[in-house]
Each structure stands twice: as structure tokens, then as C-alpha cells.
Amino acid sequence: MPDRPVRVRLAPSPTGTPHLGTMRQAIFDWLLARHSGGTFVLRIEDTDRNRFVPEALDSLYESLRWLGLDWDEGPEAGGPHAPYFQSQRLDLYAAAAKRLIDAGHAYECYCTPERLDAMRNAQREAKQPPHYDGRCRTEAGRAEAKLEAGDRSPVVRFDMPDEGVTVVADALRGDVSFENVRLDDAVLMKSDGFPTYHLAMPVDDHEMQITHVIRGEEWLPSAPLHKCLFDALGYDLPVLIHTPSILGPDKSKLSKRHGAQSVLDYRDAGYLPDAVFNFLGLLGWSLDDKTEIISRDEFVEHFSTDRLLKSPAVFNKEKLDWMNGEYIRLMPVERLAALLIEWLERPEADGGLPAAAPRPLDAAYTARIVPLVRERVKLLPEARDMMAFFYLPDGLDLDAETLAGKAFAGDHDKARLLFSEALVTAEGVDPWNHEALEAAFQALVERLEVKRGDLYMLIRIAISGRPVAPPLFDSMELVGRERCIERLRDAVNRF
């Protein structure tokens, strides 16, 4: 196995938007492939026609692309093992099933769902593990079941050995052994002619020459079945790696009730793909004892499956938020500006600027604003409220209450006086830059003998509309003389 070139696959089932756990697996798959110069295959496991959701494919491709996980073979990419949809490979599975039956490793089962249900309920009530009783293993049982089934098509079951132990080698967990008596005769072929995962996976992994299977730990209990199937089919078992689950804050497996569960949700909330990649890549894997921010190239260079962890990890959103802030600050100004513009130009309801701000937004102007806001923002949409005043054409339409702020809530007369002084001061500033502005207003503070913070807060609110804003004089420089004076004059008139 180690001599063959590495081939890994992501094999999701298109039943909804892909889960964060799936995407983390994709990251590990991709990393292993890129690190070793191998091939990353995408295969769609669409063998359950009842659960198939057509839109799921698009959100899968979108998720992978958003994270920058390109696949070498698969849908839209093609490849020597096409088609990459299991629903289009039914002949392969049928042939494999026939081969297993002929070799005595599998048998047709005519038991009805009703009988199986009743059987399992009885077993559960008797505190027994649910288990197929093997009626159709024998000629006689099969004949009996066939009568009950009417014209219903049979399923094909694997004839699992009743004795002995199956040992599965997991690259992370070592040898895991299972008593064969506890293992069920799994269904390989459904009565609708579609294979189950258990059959399709070995057939495809063999045909596609997959060398490493990275999958969630929920598969570990069926790993012995898979090993037996690979053996029965005469295939080499790939290296198996069962990754631990991602847990919600309550330590149960992450799911919809924990909120966002798709990377697309994070994209829409204003997270950066590199940050999400970095964060997910570090959930269950680490480079060393201190590195938190890792570039994609470093990930690829250093990734190794033996630094994978086997214990489940709680999804720590606060840390993701922090990391996203780091990535925002790491990003070149122009790129961040472009990204922000994309966001700000949306309709207000979708997280964009108020309609009063004229579009399109000026890229050069935005690039000057970015250094002022970048360290105040963890998520992209947070920039909206912080940046709006730069783009609004004229007055902010604030009432006296807002303008007076906390410090002058009980003394509007004083606020009005300060605003008119500020207006006069602003009118005298030349040139209009932050140094001159600061000097002028500092002088005003001294002349009026007011608290500097109090005066600046008034001006901040008048100019930006909010008590929390980027640095005042840099902001005023960018907003420009005309609009600043207009907003100050407006403030005076509101009292």
C-alpha cells in the first residue's frame, strides 16, 4: 500500500448542505493529497434515492470551492474512473453482488420490512442487541420468506462469519477487534437495485485505487464489516483513519440544533475562508506546541496523519472569531477593501449600507478607510455600521438626545454651545488633515476648559453618528471638510 501513489477521496452523500465535520474531513483529505503529491477524488454517494436533495450538490461544490479545496477527479473535473456518481455505477455493484453470491459470501433475503421490524422490536424488548436472525441464510428459510414477500424483490445480505474475531487496523487508533457473532448480516443490495454504502464503498474504493480512507468515527463500528467485505471481494483494504467528531458546546455531536453547521453559513456571516480553513484544520490536528495561525502552504508542507488526534473536539466559536479577526488584519488593504465593498454594496437588508449611500463605492476611498476599521472588526458585517458614515452623502439626521450623548444628557445648553464652538473651529482648519484637526481641537479644549474626552465624544457622534467609531481626526480627514462642517452645523441646529 505505501508504494502506491496516495489517492484519497471525499465521498459525501447529497442529502443536504455539507456539515462542518464533512468539510473538516475534506480539509484533511485535501491536505494529505497535496502534501504527498497525491490525488484528491470527489465521489458522490447518491445511492439513497429517498434522501437525495438536488441542491445539495451545488452547496457541496460551493463549500469546497469557498475553502479552496480543489478536487483532481470527480464531478465537473472528470477523471479516469468516471462516472463519479454512484447512481451511475450500478452495474459495478450488481456484478460485485453476484460475485459474492456465487462465492457463497452473500445471499438473497426475502424478509419483509414488517418482519424485520417486529423481530428487532422483540429483541430490543428482550434487552437483546437488534440482529438479523439469518432466516434466509438457508434454502428452507428463504423459500418460506419468499412466500410472504409476494412479488417483492429480495435484498442481498452479506453472510457474516459467526465465529472468530475481526481485527481492524486503524492508523490512528491501532488494532480494534470485534467479535464476529455481534456483527450483523448487512444488506448490500436494496430491493430497488441500488447498493448500500457497505457494498458501493469497497467496490469504488478498489476501482478508484483509493489508498487512504479518512472518515468520521461513526463508521468505526461498521469497519469490521467493511474489512470482511474487502476480503471477500479479494480487495486490499485501504489505510483507515477514523477521525473524531466535532462536538457542540454541550459536547454532543455538532448538529443543526447548535446553529450554524455549514461552512456556507460561516461565509454568509462574514468569516474568511482562510480563517475557517485554519480553524477547522486545527480541530484535531496541530503543528506544534505554539502555532495558531498557519498558512495554507505551511499546512500542506507539514501535514501528517500521525499528528491527528483521536479525541473529539468541541467547536470553539470564540476562537474562530478571534482567528477571523487575525486574518482580517493580515489581509492586504486592497484585498480587504475589495471584499468589504462587495459586502457594503449589497442592499441594506442583506447587510449592506443604507440606501442613501450611493453605489458603486469608490475603491481608492475605501482603501483609505480600511486601516481605520480593520483592527476593530472580527466579522465583515461588523464593518457596516462602523463605516456607513464615510459614505453617507450629507447629514446623519440625529436628534438632540443622541447628539448630547451620555455626558451632556442633562445639559443640552452646554452641548449646543460646544457644538457651535466646534463648528467655528472646524471652519478655521486648514489644511484639512488629521494633524491640523487635532491641533485645532486640542486648542479648543484648552480654551474652553472642557474635558477632552467629552468634547471629542460630541464631535464623534455628530460626525459618525455613533459613540463607538474609528479614530476621530483620521475619520474627519476622510469624510472631508464639507461634510464634517455640514454635520456640525446640523448638530447645532438640533438643539
Add this chain to the structure above:
RNA sequence: GCCCCCAUCGUCUAGGGGACUAGGACGUGGCCCUUUCAAGGCCAAGACAGGGGUUCGAAUCCCCUUGGGGGCACCA
């Protein structure tokens, strides 16, 4: 009920017999910087689940207990 996996600060983790008075990060608290809010800097609190072994020596190896997670479908 049965089977399997896992177990270091609240969380993500480093650690793979002596380098551990257990390191880093997020978060939390404090201080500094400061025109607001951040960012940044410094400091602090905070963990080897418990019990047995093995060993001169155990966070590291073994066993048991406990706790958590997962699985037991004509779903993947």
C-alpha cells in the same frame, strides 16, 4: 440492553518514562497605551477524572472504575 471509541486548564491543544514548579492559544480578570471602541504590550487565575499496578522514577505504559461520545436500518 449489547458493541466500539475517547479522557491534560471552561474551550482548542503541546506532551509520547526523567528536560513538567505541566508549555502555548481562545476566553476571563487586572495593568499599560489611549479622544470612543478596538488592536497591541505586560501580568494573573486556571488542567493531567479517580483508584490500583509496572518502574529507581509516570501526564506519559497496563488494569479497573467513573465520565463523555458513537454505533446497533432495504441512511450514509
